[in-house]
Structure formats: C-alpha cells, structure tokens
Amino acid sequence: MRAYYFDNLPGDQRLPHESASQAAVSISTLNSIKVEFWNIPLQGHEEKLNAVAKERGYRNRDVITISKEGLGDEYETKLKAFYKEHIHEDEEIRYIMDGGGFFDVREAPTDEWIRIAVSAGDLLVLPAGIYHRFSVDERNMTRTTRLFKDEPKWSAIYRSDESDTNPHRIEYLNSITAAA
Ligand code: KMT
Ligand code: NI
Numbered sequence: 001m002r003a004y005y006f007d008n009l010p011g012d013q014r015l016p017h018e019s020a021s022q023a024a025v026s027i028s029t030l031n032s033i034k035v036e037f038w039n040i041p042l043q044g045h046e047e048k049l050n051a052v053a054k055e056r057g058y059r060n061r062d063v064i065t066i067s068k069e070g071l072g073d074e075y076e077t078k079l080k081a082f083y084k085e086h087i088h089e090d091e092e093i094r095y096i097m098d099g100g101g102f103f104d105v106r107e108a109p110t111d112e113w114i115r116i117a118v119s120a121g122d123l124l125v126l127p128a129g130i131y132h133r134f135s136v137d138e139r140n141m142t143r144t145t146r147l148f149k150d151e152p153k154w155s156a157i158y159r160s161d162e163s164d165t166n167p168h169r170i171e172y173l174n175s176i177t178a179a180a
Contacts, residue, residue, distance in 0.1 A: 001037055001122045003030060006104055006113035013083055013102075013135040017115060025114050033108055033176060034127040035116070042097065042121050049095055049145070052123065058093060058147040067099070067141040082134040086156035089168045090149060092126040094118075099141035106131040108176050129172025131159055 003025035007017045027037055040048045053061070066082075068075045085106075094103075100119040105126060107114050117137070118124060126132055136142055146152070157163045 001039065001116060001118055001124070003027075003114055003116045006115045008113065014138050014140070016117070016137075029107075030105075030114070030116070033105065033114075033130065034172070035105055035130070036125040037116075038123040039121050040095070040123055045095070045121070049123070053147055057149055059150060060148040060152060061145055062152070063097070063143065063145050065098075065141070065143045066101070066136060067143075070141075070143075079136065081156070084156075085131050085133050085159040087129050087131055087159070087163055087166065087169055087172075088126075088153065088156060089166070090128050090153045092132070093124070093147040095123045095145040095147065096120050096142065097145060098143035099136070099139045101134060101136045101139075101142040104133050104135070108173060127172055127175075129166070129168040129170075 005019040005022040005025065007019040009017060011017070030037060038052065040052075052058075064070070066075075066078065071078055096118045098120055100117065103116045103118060103124060103126065104113045105116065106112070108130075116124065157166060163169060
C-alpha cells in the first residue's frame with residue numbers, strides 16, 4: 001500500500017496521478033479519516049483474515065475478479081461505475097489477492113482526493129459515509145475478497161446534495177470531528 005495526494009489532472013484513471021508537490025500520506029492520516037489498513041501476506045492469509053473478520057463481525061464474503069476476463073461485457077460499465085464518486089451505508093472492506101488498483105478517498109474536511117494504491121496482501125477498510133471511488137491500475141486486474149458485516153449491501157449512493165445529507169454521511173463527519 002502507498003497513499004498520496006491525487007494530482008487532479010485529466011488523463012487515464014489507471015495511471016498513478018501522484019501529486020508532485022505534496023508529501024506522501026501516512027497511515028495515521030488515513031486513520032484520522034477512519035480508513036484502516038493491514039497487510040496480511042498472501043501465503044497463509046486465511047487464518048489471519050478469518051481472525052480479523054471474526055473480531056470485527058464480518059460474517060459474509062465473496063471474491064470478485066475485476067478484469068476483462070472476469071467481467072466480460074460488463075467490464076467497462078463496471079469500471080465507470082466504480083470510478084464515480086459515491087458513499088455506502090456500510091463499511092467497504094477489501095482484501096486484495098492479485099493485481100491491484102486505486103481506492104481514492106476524500107480527505108475531510110479538505111475534500112482533497114487521497115489515492116491509496118493497493119496490491120496483493122492489502123486489507124483496506126473504508127468507513128460508511130466516506131466519499132470514494134475505485135480504479136484498476138495499469139495491470140487492468142484486481143482480484144479481491146469483499147467482506148461484509150451482514151447481507152452484502154451493494155448500493156452506491158452517488159455524490160449529490162442528497163448524499164451530503166445522508167444520515168451515514170453526517171454520522172461519518174461527526175465521528176471525525178469528535179475524534180479530532
Ligand atoms: C466499490 O463499491 O467502490 C467497489 O466495490 C469497488 C470495487 S472492489 C475493488
Ligand atoms: Ni464503494
């Protein structure tokens with residue numbers, strides 16, 4: 001995992017887009033916006049992943065391969081949907097098993113994009129209510145385990161005035177202010 005500020009320049013979303021003028025983003029900065037991260041080496045990851053899942057009450061999971069081969073005709077549509085800024089009413093928990101990609105999260109209160117580059121072994125938890133988006137990188141492939149607390153909640157709430165007043169969004173912002 002490596003995190004840095006997104007350069008906000010137009011161009012292929014699969015390229016790094018690393019801002020040259022800003023320092024790298026530390027894990028503690030990520031933690032301050034409630035993003036959590038672990039590295040669990042692929043070899044023998046089952047036991048550790050199960051332990052984290054048990055401890056945090058993640059009872060369901062599935063595996064998705066985001067690639068042309070994995071998604072076929074749906075690939076381009078899905079890539080566009082994943083890269084559209086959104087929130088969920090639940091945590092987004094991803095353990096990367098192969099390939100990699102970028103999770104872009106909005107820092108609060110600055111609203112700057114922080115780009116989190118992930119690879120195999122990275123376990124990332126985005127809190128409910130954080131604005132984010134996802135892209136594959138130049139490898140064009142991400143195989144990931146998706147963990148869920150209960151029933152998978154797929155719905156993405158795209159950014160709008162309405163999402164800004166979503167109770168999960170408000171609760172998220174309050175949790176950050178309270179922690180600061
Ligand atoms: C989401 O909701 O942003 C996603 O599921 C992204 C794809 S998982 C790497
Ligand atoms: Ni999402």
